[in-house]
Amino acid sequence: MGETFTEISQVGEFGLIARLSEIVQPYRDSFIVKGIGDDAAVYKPTEGKVQVVTTDALIEGVHFDLTFVPMRNLGWKAMVVNLSDLAAMLATPRYALITVAIPRKISVEMMENLYFGIKSACNEFNFSLIGGDTTTTFGNMAISVTMIGEADKDMIPYRSGARVGDYICVTGTLGLSYAGLKILLREKRKFVEAEDKQNFKPNFEPFLKAIEKHLKPMPRLDVAYKLKDLKVKVNSMIDISDGLSSDLKHICRQSNVGAEIYETSLPIDDLVKKIAKDEFNEDYLMYALHGGEDYELLFTVSESELGKLNELHADVKIIGRILDREQGIKLIKEDKSEIDIESGGWDHFKIKMS
Ligand SMILES: [Mg+2]
Structure with missing residues (x-):
């Protein structure tokens, strides 16, 4: 100003x-x-x-x-x-x-x-x-x-390359950018509604990590370069811009396969849990599955590559397996129940700015 x-x-x-x-x-x-x-x-x-x-x-x-x-x-x-x-x-x-x-x-x-x-x-x-x-x-x-x-040319992983039995991997954590955006929009609304705008102070302090992830995302070129250095054969890969569920669906559709991911394996920052639960009374799992703009990498590798993955990066987690097409795309919950994440209907999660 x-x-x-x-x-x-x-x-x-x-x-x-x-x-x-x-x-x-x-x-x-x-x-x-x-x-x-x-x-x-x-x-x-x-x-x-x-x-x-x-x-x-x-x-x-x-x-x-x-x-x-x-x-x-x-x-x-x-x-x-x-x-x-x-x-x-x-x-x-x-x-x-x-x-x-x-x-x-x-x-x-x-x-x-x-x-x-x-x-x-x-x-x-x-x-x-x-x-x-x-x-x-x-x-x-x-x-x-x-x-x-x-x-x-021979190292480029396409969305169509996933094979049944592949391990599904993800970098970083999920849902943090979405959580940050929720806070930014809430504080903006409070500002718009505030009578005394001069003295309005947004409450950002406890949520800075999420806000930073939204306002200053990092592309995971670090992991991409490591994958190349270690000559990991990546079968398929996509960046998570629309949210894990949508982007995993792109891989499955184009590879003509299904997938299962495990709730207990999803990397979710404690701050996402706190923001979803304490600030908005919402399910943090939905943030991790459908929140967009994390710009992490989602990729699949064969079992033979798992050894190299250990050297790869502390920031890479295995979250599921690629299945036959007929088995659909599902999330296995902690209590072993299954949620179908293929059917979609998550469009309400796409926040409109204005
Ligand atoms: Mg993309």
Whole structure:
């Protein structure tokens, strides 16, 4: 607050692009022949690798709410959602391109903060922004990112590769981002309803870990690189963006298999249990199964690879097995009862921002 607000019309589109390019330059990558500043960027692919390309858009009011997402975090997250997709293909990120539709309420300084967030992701995960486009919009803010990575053709795990008997593995913990979003939205509602807005203080302190997971997600490139180093044969893989149940379903559908996961094996942070139970009187298991945006990796391996998994990462857990198609997709509860998680109907779990 109290920050300078320069309207974009004051510097013009070219002025804006010049200021933003300055933030993300210079390149350290000798494979870039021509970066930002011409009609198109030019780069040399690495010999022997295949190029892996992905794109993802973030729309204000659908994917983010500017009242509680700082621009820096937004820039970071726009990169991370794409980095996470590349991690799920065991690809190494190289280049990104971004298009932003900018409403009038966004200042030059806010756009610079967006780009500072992008730059931190570039530095942290070692890729370069090689192109961008900005346009005015009379609607909400929208960000579209395309990312290019490289991979070894024979190591890429597809969603269609799961085999009956495979062990289902997951990184990190589940449901934390969703729990953080629930808190952010609740505090926003309290603020909107507060009569004395000047003295309103959101209650974030006890929930910071969840809020951080939502506002500053990490792509699991660390695990992807480890899997490659250890030459683990990953049969199928997906990143968890929509929630464990939806993303496991993608693997099962495309591999034409079923699956069982065990409630007692699901990695769930105590804070998720606390937020679900104490703050919202809800079932934490639902957060873990259907909450999205954790950006963890979900993958399957044959039994022969289990030995390597032990060396892999303390952060990788086995949560289930791949079954025949006919057996469906089910969760085995602690009391051994089964819940069918294939039928869906979890759309109510997708939170609308506005
Ligand atoms: Mg994905």
